[in-house]
Amino acid sequence: xxxxxxxxxCALCLTTAVFASCGDTxxxxxxxxxxxxxxxxxxxxETEASDETEAPEETTSPEETEAAEGGDADTSDLPxxxxxxxxxxxxPDPNYVPVTxxxxxxxxxxxxxxxxxxxxxxxxxxxEDQRADGAYGVDADITGDGTYTVSIxxxxxxxxxxxxxxxxxxxxxxxxxxxxxxxxxxxxFCVDITGICDGTTTDTGEETKKGxxxxxxxxxxxxxxxxxxxxxxxxxxxxxxxxxxxxxQEVEFDDAKIVKGNIESNNNxxxxxxxxxxxxxxxxxxxxxxxxxxSQSLEVTFTITGLDKEDGAAEGDTAEAAEGTEExxxxxxxx
Numbered sequence: 142x143x144x145x146x147x148x149x150x151c152a153l154c155l156t157t158a159v160f161a162s163c164g165d166t167x168x169x170x171x172x173x174x175x176x177x178x179x180x181x182x183x184x185x186x187e188t189e190a191s192d193e194t195e196a197p198e199e200t201t202s203p204e205e206t207e208a209a210e211g212g213d214a215d216t217s218d219l220p221x222x223x224x225x226x227x228x229x230x231x232x233p234d235p236n237y238v239p240v241t242x243x244x245x246x247x248x249x250x251x252x253x254x255x256x257x258x259x260x261x262x263x264x265x266x267x268x269e270d271q272r273a274d275g276a277y278g279v280d281a282d283i284t285g286d287g288t289y290t291v292s293i294x295x296x297x298x299x300x301x302x303x304x305x306x307x308x309x310x311x312x313x314x315x316x317x318x319x320x321x322x323x324x325x326x327x328x329x330f331c332v333d334i335t336g337i338c339d340g341t342t343t344d345t346g347e348e349t350k351k352g353x354x355x356x357x358x359x360x361x362x363x364x365x366x367x368x369x370x371x372x373x374x375x376x377x378x379x380x381x382x383x384x385x386x387x388x389x390q391e392v393e394f395d396d397a398k399i400v401k402g403n404i405e406s407n408n409n410x411x412x413x414x415x416x417x418x419x420x421x422x423x424x425x426x427x428x429x430x431x432x433x434x435x436s437q438s439l440e441v442t443f444t445i446t447g448l449d450k451e452d453g454a455a456e457g458d459t460a461e462a463a464e465g466t467e468e469x470x471x472x473x474x475x476x
Contacts, residue, residue: 221318228388228436230320233299239276241265241303245284246364248334249276250291250441253311255326255430259439260311261293264335265303266365275302277309283334283364286449288383291332292440295321323436330428332413332441334380336364337448340409342374344402363409371409375402378447380413385428386442387435398427413443 220229247266252259263276277298281289298312299321313322340357343349363369382399385392400414400421414422416430433439 221315221320223323223436226323226325226434226436228323228434230315230318230322230436231295232319233321234296237296237300239265239278239297239300239303240280240282243280243282243365245282246334246336247280248283248289248291248332249278249280250293250439251329251331251333252278252293252324252439253328254324254433255328256313257311257328258313258322259293259298259324260309261298262329264333264365264367266335267304268366269304271367272302272305274310275305275307277302277312283445283448286446288442288444290440290442292438294438295436321436323434324439325434327416327428327430327433328418330414330416330430330433331422332415332443333367333410334412334445335367335410336369336371337373337378337411338371338375338403338409339373340370340403340406342376342403343406344375344400344404344412346374346376346402349406357409367408367410369409373447375411378411378445380411380443380445382413382415383442383444385415386438386440387433388437392428392433394428396427398425413441415441 222228223230243266247264249264250261252261254260260274261276261278262274263272265276265278265280267276277293277300279292279294279297281291283289298309299314301308314320315322341349357368357370359366359369361369363371380401382394382396385394394415400412400417402411403409404412404414404420414420416422416426416428
């Protein structure tokens with residue numbers, strides 16, 4: 142009997158617990174339903190708030206945004222690379238002004254690359270009718286024996302000719318970037334030292350034939366006038382190429398293969414023909430033109446001797462005269 146009473150009590154307790162549980166569920170269900178409705182009505186506001194709070198996390202910096210849109214921010218600082226040579230291209234200096242006054246002989250770098258984009262065929266000291274399409278190099282003033290450098294640069298090749306007022310018709314500029322495209326290879330590569338030769342001998346030392354120097358008409362300004370008669374034969378002076386540099390880097394060459402002398406019989410220039418598609422320099426070239434590439438500068442440094450012999454003789458005569466005067470003075474004092 143006791144067991145039954147206890148069983149009934151347990152059952153009653155369980156029933157009460159179940160009812161209580163159902164009551165809680167009903168109450169929570171009401172709350173849940175209300176909450177759900179509130180969530181549904183407030184969802185747009187919460188969604189907008191969520192978007193607004195998450196936006197800063199997704200927003201990138203102005204630089205990153207510009208880069209994503211077109212890459213302007215990143216690429217503006219990147220160098221412009223030429224597709225053919227792989228070299229970086231540079232803008233010429235708009236304020237570059239060439240030197241045009243020479244006390245001695247005007248030496249210049251004569252050059253044209255394989256496409257004739259970098260070309261220079263006149264000295265900066267030349268008169269108007271001898272400048273061809275203009276002078277666009279950095280020349281050297283040869284005032285006596287010594288070492289000199291001539292070059293063409295990204296600045297000189299794109300500059301305005303100071304006499305003609307023209308710009309180099311051959312130079313290739315990128316219109317959008319404003320940079321000079323690099324030089325590749327060589328068609329003509331020489332150094333002309335204006336005004337030295339008298340035209341009486343060829344580059345090999347042979348006597349020139351009568352009439353070969355008929356264009357030598359002006360005896361004045363021979364240092365900058367290639368058609369005036371100079372003072373020396375090509376054999377009376379000596380020129381050795383010390384270095385060739387492209388963008389500051391050494392270029393291999395063989396000085397023994399450079400054709401030298403008064404190569405053209407109708408002018409007074411002493412020429413160093415390093416390579417010439419139309420001359421002797423093509424037969425056994427002093428350089429490998431296929432490896433010649435540059436975007437900033439090409440320069441040749443050379444040493445010339447033989448120009449000071451007259452000055453040396455004059456100095457010797459002066460010294461002897463001075464010694465003679467001193468001796469005469471001493472004798473007079475002794476008497």
